[in-house]
Amino acid sequence: MSPTVVVTTQDGEVRRLDARHGASLMEVLRDDEINDEIGMCGGMCACGTCHVYVDDAGSDVLPAMAEEEEAMLDSLDARTDRSRLGCQLRLGGDLQELTVEMAPPEY
């Protein structure tokens, strides 16, 4: 059974995606062409384009937020307490299902 991602795009469309075990949320969304911008820095926590709002942001199956991610999120105007960077969320293991919304673009 592959992990599943349910994502609401910036246009309000809801997509249900099968993820490769071990893929990051950014890679899953990028491969589904969620938009043309995502993943510019290749998943290095350097560009902010994979900004998502996570449904169950406090869930403990999500990897803890490292300082680098916190610093990057802090720089984004659209940040809320449900914000995470998709490149830092790897699917598989305990994380089998993830429901997110794409955050609005920064620019």
Place this chain on the structure above:
Amino acid sequence: MWAEIGAKVMSNDAVVIIGAGQGGFQLAASLRSGGHTGPIDLVGAEFHLPYQRPPLSKEYLAGSMLADGLQLRGSTFFAEKRIRLHRADPVVAVDRRRSSVRMESGATLRYDHLVFATGARPRNLPVPGMNQRGVLSLRDIGDADKLAGLLGVPRRMVIVGGGFIGLELAAVARAGGHSVTVVEALDRTLARAVSPELSSHLETVHAERGTQLLLGRSVSALHGRSGRVAEVELDGGVRVPADVVVAGIGIVPNVELAAEAGLTVANGIVVDERLLTPDDRVSAIGDCACFPSSHARDRIVRLESVQNAVDQARFVAARILGSNQPRYDSVPWFWSHQFDVKIQMAGLPALDDRRMVLGDPGTGRFSVLRFDDGLLTCVESVGNPADHMAARKILGSGDTPTLESASQPGFTLKAFAKRGAEACAA
């Protein structure tokens, strides 16, 4: 030929992309996702599927990323999107009269639009002994694999060139416990690319972590035993023992094919503000192209970054699909990681600029603001993504602070960016 369906314009034109790196790949992907229906041929010299280069001097070299982490898409992407990817079959000739290209295999392709995304190749170290074993450049996966293999045992590495590649490599090698000496001909590292303040900060970090930096020195020869390098001889005759030598002295744009096709080349294939050559069916993007930048007062620049390759690819895709955006004007930005130091840069410095520092370099969190003729044009940030993201917004908005206003107590880039956004919304 154009067919209009609803609000979307679809094109059946044949697009041939010379070069399957970051820029070439992005152009193909953006054309398809933008609705292009005609043939797309993506022609590359390398056998690997299109991949990203930044991790080659960082995570991939250090062993914390595997080869499939480099790939920009999986192998099924290209067939699914009807992008004809030609691997290890470079274009060897372009015939603009016949609107066709010929590849190494002898196959030919016709084009309605031709885009050069040929990138650049490492500059060779022009000294005796450069062809010995243990002497490498670092540009492609093969180089990184060879280097990673050599770093399996403790090494004495000499890196020639104190640019971004040299310093990133030095950081990986030091973290791996190797002995590292960086030889830089100019009086500071990153002299072409960053402010003296940032050079100084990074040199301090490197020195603290044990990188030996030799500034204002150059290499005159490489000496070896049995065809393998053993010593680096510097100007003045001093010899530094080395069993691995990496040349990181810059890259040279691959312009030869374009020149042979009668296109103008200088420091790159010359294109205008829409990334077009004087032949309106031929464009160039990425590391191989030089263009007038609205972020440098129309000075002709050639930018070496992922952002430049990707954004130029997206612009040309949109242009081919019918966009009449008058010029390419994306804000240039760039990142580098060395040890645990995160450097992010936005904009371009003027050749003769004035600078101020926001924050305290001693804390590891600060930015250098660079002004041209009184207005902000470039921000270098260390450990400060908030400053970097604000700078990108500010530089993209055209409403930039002066040196005077940035010098006021309490000034922050974040507040300035927000103020600008609120003014627009008002």
